[in-house]
Each structure stands twice: as structure tokens, then as C-alpha cells.
Amino acid sequence: MIRLERVRKRFGAHEVLRGVTLSVRAGSTLALLGPSGVGKSVLLKTLIGLLEPDDGEIWVGDLELGGASREAAESVRRTMGYVFQYSALFDSLTVAENILLGLDDRAWRPESPASRARLQECLRWVKLAPEVAPQYPAELSGGMQKRVAIARAIVAEQRYLLYDEPTAGLDPLNAENIARLIRRLQRELGVTSIVVTHDFELAKHVGDQVAILDGGRIVADVPAPALDALDHPMVRAFRHWHQRAEVVG
Amino acid sequence: MSLDLFIPPPPSNVGGFGRRTGAALEAVGAATSLAWACCRALRRGRDYLPLAYAQVWDIGIASLPLVLLVAMISGAVTSEQTGYQYTSTLPPWIVGSVITASVLTELGPLSTGLVLVGRVGARFGAELGAMSVTEQIQALRTVGRDPVVYLVLPRVLGALVAVPALVALADAGGMLAGWAVALIRVPITTSEFAVGARAYFRPFILYLSLIKGAVFGVSIAFIACAAGLRATGGAAGVGRATTMSVVVATVVMMISDLLLTRLLRVFG
Numbered sequence: 174m175i176r177l178e179r180v181r182k183r184f185g186a187h188e189v190l191r192g193v194t195l196s197v198r199a200g201s202t203l204a205l206l207g208p209s210g211v212g213k214s215v216l217l218k219t220l221i222g223l224l225e226p227d228d229g230e231i232w233v234g235d236l237e238l239g240g241a242s243r244e245a246a247e248s249v250r251r252t253m254g255y256v257f258q259y260s261a262l263f264d265s266l267t268v269a270e271n272i273l274l275g276l277d278d279r280a281w282r283p284e285s286p287a288s289r290a291r292l293q294e295c296l297r298w299v300k301l302a303p304e305v306a307p308q309y310p311a312e313l314s315g316g317m318q319k320r321v322a323i324a325r326a327i328v329a330e331q332r333y334l335l336y337d338e339p340t341a342g343l344d345p346l347n348a349e350n351i352a353r354l355i356r357r358l359q360r361e362l363g364v365t366s367i368v369v370t371h372d373f374e375l376a377k378h379v380g381d382q383v384a385i386l387d388g389g390r391i392v393a394d395v396p397a398p399a400l401d402a403l404d405h406p407m408v409r410a411f412r413h414w415h416q417r418a419e420v421v422g
Numbered sequence: 423m424s425l426d427l428f429i430p431p432p433p434s435n436v437g438g439f440g441r442r443t444g445a446a447l448e449a450v451g452a453a454t455s456l457a458w459a460c461c462r463a464l465r466r467g468r469d470y471l472p473l474a475y476a477q478v479w480d481i482g483i484a485s486l487p488l489v490l491l492v493a494m495i496s497g498a499v500t501s502e503q504t505g506y507q508y509t510s511t512l513p514p515w516i517v518g519s520v521i522t523a524s525v526l527t528e529l530g531p532l533s534t535g536l537v538l539v540g541r542v543g544a545r546f547g548a549e550l551g552a553m554s555v556t557e558q559i560q561a562l563r564t565v566g567r568d569p570v571v572y573l574v575l576p577r578v579l580g581a582l583v584a585v586p587a588l589v590a591l592a593d594a595g596g597m598l599a600g601w602a603v604a605l606i607r608v609p610i611t612t613s614e615f616a617v618g619a620r621a622y623f624r625p626f627i628l629y630l631s632l633i634k635g636a637v638f639g640v641s642i643a644f645i646a647c648a649a650g651l652r653a654t655g656g657a658a659g660v661g662r663a664t665t666m667s668v669v670v671a672t673v674v675m676m677i678s679d680l681l682l683t684r685l686l687r688v689f690g
Binding site for chain 1: 523553556557558560561562563564565566
């Protein structure tokens with residue numbers, strides 16, 4: 174389970190998170206919906222420790238990260254995988270090296286038999302051919318890069334997955350495939366996930382639960398099937414935009 | 423579409439001196455905490471030493487031709503100038519002393535440092551800057567890898583080992599070129615050159631030359647890494663980090679050269 178209590182984060186004079194309270198059940202997926210620039214990515218980065226919250230509590234399982242020792246917090250954070258918006262693959266490393274960098278192996282031996290076996294397993298999970306392993310990220314399409322980023326996030330058998338705009342920049346077919354992959358990883362690996370997105374349809378498709386972040390606060394938190402019926406200005410705006418897009422399409 | 427659209431706007435002067443001073447102090451603070459993080463990470467040799475070895479190769483071997491070329495030209499020009507200026511009034515062996523003094527104390531380390539600021543400092547700043555703006559540094563943290571251990575320490579230690587070695591070779595190349603030009607242009611015999619060189623040479627001068635190399639190497643690599651890690655804002659941010667690496671490393675190198683030369687006067 175992941176639980177945030179009154180989390181605040183400020184950059185200079187601008188308070189991005191103004192007391193966010195949120196919880197995600199173990200083994201479920203929360204889709205965090207909201208327009209660009211409201212602090213969705215900041216929330217994820219605060220959760221994984223890339224940013225320090227100014228106030229509030231972050232619980233992962235039974236541990237409150239702010240009150241825990243540095244080692245305990247680090248140990249919990251190593252059970253989290255993070256998929257960056259633009260994949261953030263290391264362009265000087267091959268696909269295999271990128272994925273295996275996520276292994277909890279301080280000596281980092283990408284050539285060891287155990288590492289090779291785990292690599293093949295991860296490539297199968299994200300439906301990439303073994304031939305991709307020696308290639309460099311620049312040689313891959315955006316959708317394939319995203320799959321490599323997901324493989325890197327699950328390589329150490331992480332229990333929590335955080336996705337930052339996982340379908341950003343992808344064509345509809347690739348976006349659909351990534352959405353299916355997120356669902357499958359949750360179903361078959363039992364991971365607890367948070368998917369940050371501004372895509373209304375993706376949120377409904379991948380989320381068991383959908384929360385809306387606006388003005389630095391969670392303004393709605395409902396089961397995904399109830400999202401359509403939610404009477405909230407942002408949901409109405411999303412719905413209206415989506416209907417127009419369908420008409421134009 | 424007009425190409426003007428791709429030219430970044432000039433830096434804003436809003437806030438002027440106060441804003442710039444604040445930014446400079448912030449950068450110094452960040453560099454200090456990076457230096458402290460490097461010291462704390464030194465015990466993790468198993469993680470960074472293999473990567474540092476690769477950097478020694480990359481900085482040392484790959485820079486050698488350019489370093490030697492610049493040092494040899496510097497030595498040759500010094501020899502030519504000394505021969506022209508001094509030999510009508512002073513004994514010819516003085517050329518050996520002047521070349522030994524100028525190559526070992528200044529030209530060898532400084533020309534090597536300036537070559538490496540451009541070749542290595544700019545590359546480190548751009549590499550780490552590009553990694554910062556594409557979130558690769560953050561990605562490294564999320565997979566449990568410390569950027570200081572995996573990116574900064576290998577580069578700094580690689581420079582610490584490679585640059586003094588390059589300076590030693592630059593010293594030798596500069597002396598050799600100076601001697602060769604002296605033979606042809608002054609003219610002077612090899613034994614006269616050797617007398618002049620021995621009259622000035624003391625082991626401390628050679629040590630100082632190598633110490634300068636070590637200080638320059640660490641400064642260039644560290645400043646470039648610090649600038650790269652602080653890069654923000656896409657391609658323009660990478661450009662700023664690269665420029666910052668070159669400018670700050672050059673200034674720091676010159677100031678440390680002045681201080682180390684002062685040491686020569688005090689202890690030499």
C-alpha cells in the first residue's frame with residue numbers, strides 16, 4: 174500500500190503540492206489525472222525520493238519514509254520502479270545494459286548468466302525481441318524505448334511501479350499497447366502502481382481508482398468505473414474535449 | 423519559418439548584480455556539497471575504480487597527440503624567441519636554462535591544461551548536462567545508483583591520474599622541440615644546451631610541474647561535472663553548462679597556477 178498524508182512541496186514562492194492526501198491499495202493501480210503543470214510529476218518524484226517533501230507523511234507498506242532511517246527508506250525505495258515521461262534511457266549504454274542497470278547488484282555484472290537470464294525474462298515481459306538487447310536507445314522507436322524503460326523498472330522485481338505520462342509522445346496504437354502492458358504487469362506481477370497522466374481515456378483504462386489533482390490538491394478520488402458519472406468541472410472539460418476529438422477524428 | 427526562432431533570447435538583466443551574485447553563491451554551495459559527496463563516496467572503490475580506469479584511457483591516450491603537438495610548438499617558439507632576443511648579449515647556454523624554466527614551470531602544465539579544458543572539460547560538461555536535462559541523472563538515482571559514484575568520481579580520478587602523466591610527456595616534448603630548434607636556429611651545441619638546462623633544473627621544479635597537472639586535472643573534471651549536473655532547460659541549458667565548464671575551469675586553472683608558482687618562489 175502507498176499512502177500520502179498532507180504532502181506539501183514548494184519551489185520558491187510557488188507551492189505546487191498543497192497538502193495532498195491519497196492512498197493506493199496493495200496490488201491496485203491509481204491513475205492520477207490532471208492537466209499539465211499541476212504537480213503530478215512532482216508528486217511521483219517526491220514519492221520515490223528524487224524530491225524532498227516540505228511537509229506531510231509518505232507511507233509505503235508499514236514504513237513512514239520521512240521518519241525512517243536513511244537505510245530503511247532507501248531499501249523501500251529500491252522496491253519502486255520509475256518510468257520517466259521520455260523514458261530517460263542512458264544513451265551511451267545498450268538496451269541490455271540499460272535494463273540490467275536496474276538490478277540490485279552493486280558490482281553490476283551485465284555479462285553474468287543470472288543477469289542474462291533476467292534480461293531475457295524482462296524483454297519477454299515487455300514483448301521485445303532478444304535481438305533488441307545489443308542495440309542503443311537511439312536506434313529504437315519511441316514505443317520500444319518506453320518498453321525498455323518499463324523493463325528497467327521491473328528488472329529487480331519491484332513491488333511498486335510509478336509511471337510518469339507513460340503514453341506521452343506515442344501514436345494511438347503504441348499508446349494502447351503500453352496501456353495493455355501496464356494492466357498486464359499489475360494483473361500478473363501483482364504490483365501496486367501509480368500512473369500519472371493527462372489522458373482521460375488512459376486513466377479509465379489502466380486505473381482501478383482515479384484521482385484528480387488540481388490546484389495542488391486531490392479534488393476527486395473515485396473508482397475508475399465511476400469516473401464518467403463524476404460531476405466535476407475538470408471531468409466535464411475532459412469529456413467535452415474527448416467528444417470533440419472523436420467528432421473531428 | 424525564420425531561423426531567428428532558433429536563436430535563444432539574450433540573458434535577462436532583471437535583478438542585475440544581486441541576482442547574479444545569488445546564482446554564483448548557489449553554484450559555489452552546490453559545488454561544495456558535491457565535493458563533500460565525492461569525499462564520502464571514496465570508500466566505494468569497487469564501484470568507481472573500473473569506470474575510472476576507462477576514463478584514464480579516454481583522457482590520457484585520446485588527448486596525447488594534441489597535448490604533445492601544442493607543447494612542442496610552445497617549446498619551439500620559446501626557443502626561437504630566446505635565441506633571437508638573448509644570444510647577442512648573453513652566452514648561448516642560457517637558451518637551455520630559459521627553455522627548461524619556461525617549459526617545466528609554465529608551458530608544459532598550462533598548455534596541457536588549456537588543451538584539456540577544451541577537449542575534456544567541454545565534453546564532460548556537455549555529457550552530464552545532456553544527461554541532466556533528459557532526466558538520465560534522476561533515472562540513475564531511481565535505479566539505486568549514485569551519480570557521484572558512477573559519473574563524477576570516475577572522471578575526477580581519471581583526470582587526477584591521466585593529467586600529470588600528460589604533463590610529464592608535454593614537458594619532455596616541449597624540451598625536445600626547444601632543443602631541436604635551438605640547434606638549428608640559435609645556433610648552440612647539445613652540450614651547451616645541457617649545461618644551461620642543468621644550471622636551472624632542480625627535482626622540485628619537475629614535481630611542481632606534475633603537481634600543477636594534478637591540480638589542473640581535478641579542477642577541470644570536477645568543475646565540468648558540477649556544471650553539467652546543474653544543467654536545466656534543454657539544449658540551451660546544455661550549452662550554458664558547457665560554456666560554464668570551460669570559462670570557470672580556465673579561470674580556476676589560471677588562479678591555481680599563480681598560487682602554485684608562488685609556492686615555487688617560497689619553497690624552491
